[in-house]
Amino acid sequence: MMFLLNILLLSFLNLKVRADIFYYQPEQVHLSYGKNVYEIVVTWSTFNDTKSSVVEYGIGGMILQAEGTSKLFVDGGPERHAQYIHRVRLADLTPDSTYVYHCGSDLGWSAQFWFKTPPDNPNWQPHLAIYGDMGNENAQSLVRLQEESQRGMYDAILHVGDFAYDMDTQNAYIGDAFMRQIESVAAYVPYMTCPGNHEEKYNFSNYMERFTMPGRREDPFYSFNVGPMHIISISTELYYFLNFGLKPLVFQYEWLENDLAEANLPENREKHPWIIVMGHRPMYCSNTDKDDCTHHETLTRVGLPFLHFFGLEKLMYDYAVDLQIWAHEHSYERLWPVYNYKVYNGSYDAPYTNPGAPVQIITGSAGCKEGKDDFIPAKPEWSAFTSSDYGYTRLKAYNSTHLHLEQVSDDKAGLVIDSFWIIKNFHGPYKYSMMDWNKLDNRRLEKLTATA
Structure with a gap:
């Protein structure tokens, strides 16, 4: 009996700890085109509000910074699963260049990724x-x-x-x-x-x-x-x-x-x-x-x-x-x-x-x-x-x-x-x-x- 009570107590404490965990780390990172192929939108999720949405990026090093917005999205299911979806636009990118970037805030950053912009050339073959x-x-x-x-x-x-x-x-x-x-x-x-x-x-x-x-x-x-x-x-x-x-x-x-x-x-x-x-x-x-x-x-x-x-x-x-x-x-x-x-x-x-x-x-x-x-x-x-x-x-x-x-x-x-x-x-x-x-x-x- 005591053993079962201990198991139930541990389960309760575990749930309590899990409920107290904060998820500031960016995940689900993905890109899309903005108004043209030289504007990239970076989108990602966090499960708690980070108060800011930032992408650090650049050619050869992350020397530039762009800020965006986040929006709370609550799924319609019974658990009302919630997350913050962040969007940042990287505008006026240099053609034919490889950019490195990561996204996040002072509370946590994603891994480093990269993308390549197309050449400014009418003969580009996408x-x-x-x-x-x-x-x-x-x-x-x-x-x-x-x-x-x-x-x-x-x-x-x-x-x-x-x-x-x-x-x-x-x-x-x-x-x-x-x-x-x-x-x-x-x-x-x-x-x-x-x-x-x-x-x-x-x-x-x-x-x-x-x-x-x-x-x-x-x-x-x-x-x-x-x-x-x-x-x-x-x-x-x-x-x-x-x-x-x-x-x-x-x-x-x-x-x-x-x-x-x-x-x-x-x-x-x-x-x-x-x-x-x-x-x-x-x-x-x-x-x-x-x-x-x-x-x-x-x-x-x-x-x-x-x-x-x-x-x-x-x-x-x-x-x-x-x-x-x-x-x-x-x-x-x-x-x-x-x-x-x-x-x-x-x-x-x-x-x-x-x-x-x-x-x-x-x-x-x-x-x-x-x-x-x-x-x-x-x-x-x-x-x-x-x-x-x-x-x-x-x-x-x-x-x-x-x-x-x-x-x-x-x-x-x-x-x-x-x-x-x-x-x-x-x-x-x-x-x-x-x-x-x-x-x-x-x-x-x-x-x-x-x-x-």
Whole structure:
């Protein structure tokens, strides 16, 4: 009896001690782009208020200092798990330089990390890693991505929705664990994101509070420029969780059309000719899981039922989006250029050379506890290549005419199992994309683009 009482007393004292522990040490450090590629936002968490948020940084030594803000985030679970999320902007960074940095306060500092800024050169060739659907458990591709990121292979990461499985699980402790896991990637390269269906709990609060993306803090959509690419991130989840209201979907659609129109202005399309859109749920897929993308009238493709308001496929076709990147399916699928279920290959021998419709890929096989998705036996005519291997995608923008993508299989020890070039001699309305642009002089080309 006395033994049991001692055990209970020790347990009580242990809980008392744990409740009295203060957590000032920064963790979950990650980077993102600010207003341009020469502004980096450093985001991290502490579990107690440090009263200040500081990044010490510099080229060759931490000789500069920037201060930011922190915000108390309380998860919606029963424990009301709380943490302070800190954000500091590092502006006007020197091009083509390696910065070292750490973050924190006088109460505790993170480990030292580094990041590299791109050259101030119109011929810069940015290299991205892209994936969705990575969990805290079975994050199969993460080890390879950690190694490649710290070797300097990538300029940025695109995580196309679904994190941790789920960030709110176990009162958001799974979210904390996942953010610690990706620190070895995200503290070295900008980690650009969009929300997925697994972020839905408590109105996407774990996603919205933990990540710092360009644009307004309250919006789940934004865009940014990286070399010759204009990248747009949207929330497909606004189509599926209307219980949070219709207004966010209306605002996103209006914003997206305005952003696409601005990106197509001749002076902008000349500087950033490749328009790329990423969102979590695809318009098309040939998986066996009965997800929305296996149905003919996918919500993201045609819009809300019956009235078909806010459909994305026609909008992206009309505004000449070059590449659409999706996830959600735990597999990889490359599509032929497709619009309204019709294939618009550039030619029989070169389908991705001057294609007549946007190119789409699905890359949701980074690894999570839900495993992989299989494909239907009869491949649709618009599906070009499929794989259920765990893995991720690499994208490199060589110039205004050549974009290269490849799929890495982690199951096959990093083997590239698919690769292709998108080659475009002109970026503009698809009704003209089959023409021989080499025969058009600049004056005629400008006139045609302005009146399209």
